[in-house]
Amino acid sequence: MKIALVHKKYTTHGGTERYMVGLSNFLVQNGHQVHVFTGSWNEKVADDRITFHKVPCWGKHLGIDKYIFARSVYKKVQKYNFDIVQTFSRVGFGDVIRIGGGCHENYVQRLMGSIDDSLYKLKKRLEYKLSFDDYFTRYYEAKDFKPNNYKKIVAVSQMVKDEVIAKYQVPAEDIIVNHNGVNIKKFHPENQTEYRLKIRKEHGLDKDDLVLLFVGTGFRRKGLEYILKAMTKINGVKLLVVGKGKINRFKRKARELNILSNVIFAGPVSNVEAYYAAGDIFVFPSIYDPCANVSLEAMASGLPLITTQTNGASGIINHGENGFILDNSENVEQLISYIKRLTDQDLRAGMSKAAREKMLDYTKEANHQKMLEVYRQIANKQRSESRIEIK
Structure with a gap:
């Protein structure tokens, strides 16, 4: 399959970023053509078989980098014909959208609830209220879940799935839970x-x-x-x-x-x-x-x-x-x-x-295989009329 992966950074720093690196390497090792659309990438962790596309991602100090990246990457991806486009949430589109950060509003509410100092809590609420970054986070998160903007949602836990259903009324059957995998050889009692x-x-x-x-x-x-x-x-x-x-x-x-x-x-x-x-x-x-x-x-x-x-x-x-x-x-x-x-x-x-x-049931390999199966189901459905089965 020809697969596009979309995220602002391609590096091993950060949970979503590390996951993307691992998934992309798994896909190319299994014979798939992988294109990564990103604002920046670490060449030391990049497989030579992966094609990288540089996407504008400026404006972080102004809080508009999400907007710049989401708008730019959508235009770039449309120039190609991919079997699957996978995004990692908050860009507003994707055949498969992986939700690794939960619902932003839930995060903010729980964080605010943990603050005892009323003045500090008020300060933080005002910061969120006036923040462009917070605005665009909410905007693109909501856009992710609008009908026709996705084919499948992948949540990293049942908790996240429940949040998405409650907040955005996404049908339960549209969301697959695929917990983060772990390297059971590296992390071992021995x-x-x-x-x-x-x-x-x-x-x-x-x-x-x-x-x-x-x-x-x-x-x-x-x-x-x-x-x-x-x-x-x-x-x-x-x-x-x-x-x-x-x-x-x-x-x-x-x-x-x-x-x-x-x-x-x-x-x-x-x-x-x-x-x-x-x-x-x-x-x-x-x-x-x-x-x-x-x-x-x-x-x-x-x-x-x-x-x-x-x-x-x-x-x-x-x-x-x-x-x-x-x-x-x-x-x-x-x-x-x-x-x-x-x-x-x-x-x-x-x-x-x-x-x-x-x-032992939650390995990285099991996680990646489950993601690949989601891709195959979507791609085969898209090509069912021509009776082409994706291997």
Whole structure:
């Protein structure tokens, strides 16, 4: 098949971007002709067999880059005859539109709901109200879901599918759920043999410490504050925080709660699989995440997961078997209860095994194959009159 993939950036930085790189490589490796329409691309991760088309994407500082890109890429794509055009949401068209970011309004509402300071909340609401970027995000998101602008919608979780149906009245049969896949070879319980003691020693952790692990960029939205609050009520645990965020602010918070000696901030790392190997329980009380990849990576690494209903990855959890699902991120008492239950080594071991087994059904290969099957169904339907079957 001749397939067009459309997104503003082609790089390994960012969840959607990494997914696009992996999908495009999978497609060319399986004999398909792939064209990428993008504002910029990293040649180091680009397969030589992929054809790139440069699309104008200026105006970010003015908040109009979405508009410039969406308008320009639509005109460019129309010049070619593709079997499938796949976009990655918020450009207003595509045979297949993958929704990796959820519904913007849901994100904003949950983010606003997590802000306690009324003046700061008002400030943020005004910023969104006056933002061109926010306007065009909403405009092109709504355009994605208008009849005849798509043939199939692919949601990264059941949560996202439900949001789209509720917000835009898209028929349920038009939306396919295809959870993000995980590299089960890279993220594996056997990594503990190589990395567990090494990483613990590097960060001053004892081999017998019970370590809660948090991995994420943007600590506030990912719910780190609630983990810190929970730790004030739990004895004998350490917290290892990995990722980019306002470390000094959260160090001050930990100091105020008198738990700083039990919290280690590792910062961003390039070998995150080694840090999963160093942890015992993965705690991720996110305020909003369409389908957090770190949740899947942690489970593949054999860590029981505690997360929220507002993380789409919770749809993969069998509550009480391979993880626990919080009613909401602010429910610190519930979080405390689940962490305390997982201090039981036998329970933790059983849930660890179950977490790994669950993720064997959610590999990157399975995700890409499911996407390819969606393409084939659409392309065969389009060519049914000429009786040409797409292989």
